Structure formats: C-alpha cells, structure tokens
Amino acid sequence: MKAINWFKSVGVSLVALAAVGCQAEQVSIHDPVMAKEGDSYYLFSTGPGITIYNSEDMVNWERQGRAFEGQPDWAKDVAPEFNGHLWAPDIIYNEDTDQWYLYYSVSAFGKNTSGMGVTTTKTLDPESDDYGWEDQGMVIQSVPHRDMWNAIDPNIIVDDEGDAWMSFGSFWGGMKMFKLDETWTKPAEPQEWATIAKRERSILVDDAEAGPAEIEGPFIFEKGDYYYLFVSYGLCCRGADSTYHVAVGRSKNVTGPYVDKDGVDMNKGGGTIILEGNEDWYGAGHNSIYNFDGTDYLVFHAYEAADDGLQKLKIAEVEWNDGWPSIDQDVLDEYQSVLIEE
Secondary structure (H helix, E strand, C coil), X not given: CHHHHHHXXXXXXXXXXXXXXXXXXCCCCCCCEEEEECCEEXXXXXXXXXXXXXXXXXXXXXXXXECCXXXXXXXXXXXXXXXXXXXXXXXXXXXXXXXXXXXXXXXXXXXXXXXXXXXXXXXXXXXXXXXXXXEEEEEEEECCCCCCCCCCCCEEEECCCCCEEEEXXXXXXCXXXXXXXXXXXXXXXXXXXXXXXXXXXCCCCCCCCCCCCCEEEEEEEEECCEEEEEEEECCCCCHHHCCCEEEEEEECCCCXXXXXXXXXXXXXXXXXXXXXXXXXXXXXXXXXXXXXXXXXXEEEEXXXXXXXXXEEEEEEXXXXXXXXXXXXXXHHHHCCCEEECC
C-alpha cells in the first residue's frame, strides 16, 4: 500500500502505530494547510485564533497554540456575526521580506459578509526569540449585494514572474483571483482579476444567498509546465451528510483557463475528481498540496463515521500519471494522525 510505504519513508514505526491504534486521539482539524521550517512541520487550521500544531514526522502532532490570542481588530466591522473562529488559512514564506505570511478568513456561515487578512512572523518556531505574529490587517472584503463572490478561503501562488496572486472563494460566482502588490497585503494597482472556476447558479437566487453552486477552497500548485487548480465540490461540515470531494484542472497560465482531463473549462463546470469520501469517511476535501523533500503530499480533512462525523486530518502521497495527480483512496483508512497530549 502506498500509505504504508509513506509511513516507512518518514520513519514512523508501524508497530507503534498499531499499538496506539484506535486508542490514540487523532487530530480534529478543518481546512488544514502545512509548512516546513528546518526539521519541523507546522499545521494551521480553522479555529479560534487559527489553531497551530507541529510535528517531526507528519503523523504525531502537538498543539502549539494560536496565531491570535483574541481576534483581529477589524473582524466585527466586516462580519457582525463573527463568532471568534478564523477560517481556512494559508501559509507561505516570502523570500523578499524573510517572513512567513499567514492568510485567514473572517465570516459568518453561509453569508458573504466576509474578509481576508494576513498576519506575519519571522519564524514558525515558537521557541525562537523571533517568533511572534503581527497582524497586517484586512486584504480585501466582500459585501452582500455588491459582490457576487465570497472573500474566504485564501490561497497564494507566486508565478514564474515573481508576482503573488491570491485565489479565493466559496459558492456565489465561484473562485476568483487577483494580483497582490509588492507588500502581499493588498491588491496591486491597477487591479488584475480573473474568475478561475465556477458552477451553475440560477439567476433567480438572491445575490445575498450562497445558492447551489457548491464550490470552494481553491489551492494552486505549480508542477512542471502547469499550474494545477484544486477545488472542493459539494458540502462540508454536515457530518454524515457531507458531500465534499476534490476536483482538479490545469493551465499553463496562472490565471487560467483551467481545464480538466477532458478539456472542459472549470469556468464551465469542469474538474477531474481525484478524491471522494466513502462509507467510513464522509466527504473528504478542502485540500492543500506541497512538495517536501522531493515528494508531493495532499493535506485535507475527512469526516469519520465512527466518530459521529467529526473532522480528522488526512495526508496522502500524490502520484502523477500523464501529467495528472492521483490519490490512493485507501489513504482514508491507512493514514491516522496521533495527537500528542502535553
């Protein structure tokens, strides 16, 4: 099994995994993103203040704390119903400023009273004197009846010209993208925007409603000659009724058009499905993807049937065939994180 081989490759004892087995508490996580600094891996997820974990092997994870002790100063102004949970982060290192940039979302569920902000730190190592998050404020917001997009689920990609682009979006008019300025904290001027993926939405749906266009969580990954756009179709956060699944398209241009294996534009409902849930793991999605030490990994969450549909961390090795990614569905059962209690 690919997942078993992966456990061996990162030095995890299968005997130890079997020993903890069902007794070990897994990492319960939504919308995970990951970074590596030195020999340590860091996970960031939706939660109060953005929840942070660290690990040396991508299996055993320890809680590190939060990026925010409270909440961003601007949160309630943008989303009056904001409940303290910061959503769907993205983490990226900026070589020009020698800092890590952690993007995050503020919103109320099912509404596009939303905004995306960014906070920075010189290191991810909490033991370093240089560790400490400094909020840079809001990057952009969406306003009901003004915008047909939702300012959540940010992801940053740096193109071959060295320009940073933010892709984002959930439901409404689909996945959007704009170029960031040199500070990576606001749109570049003059502004450059693109729509990169969307699903069918009736014109009869009120513009302030999310509607039936079930698409969110864009993540762009460059490999070879292509940029690959991963999105989540379906519904999250509903336990046994979750229908999340991951689809992908590719383009030679960062702004698209992104097309699937059959050549269908993702702006016309295209997208090749590479990951779905099963009877033991309801909806799987909201992924990120990375290359660590020469291997590509898909990081995502899935809802565990045996735990009343509670979300759990999953990590899968990505295989590439004829220029397209594939995931061994067995990883849903084979990868199990271990939460290290203090």
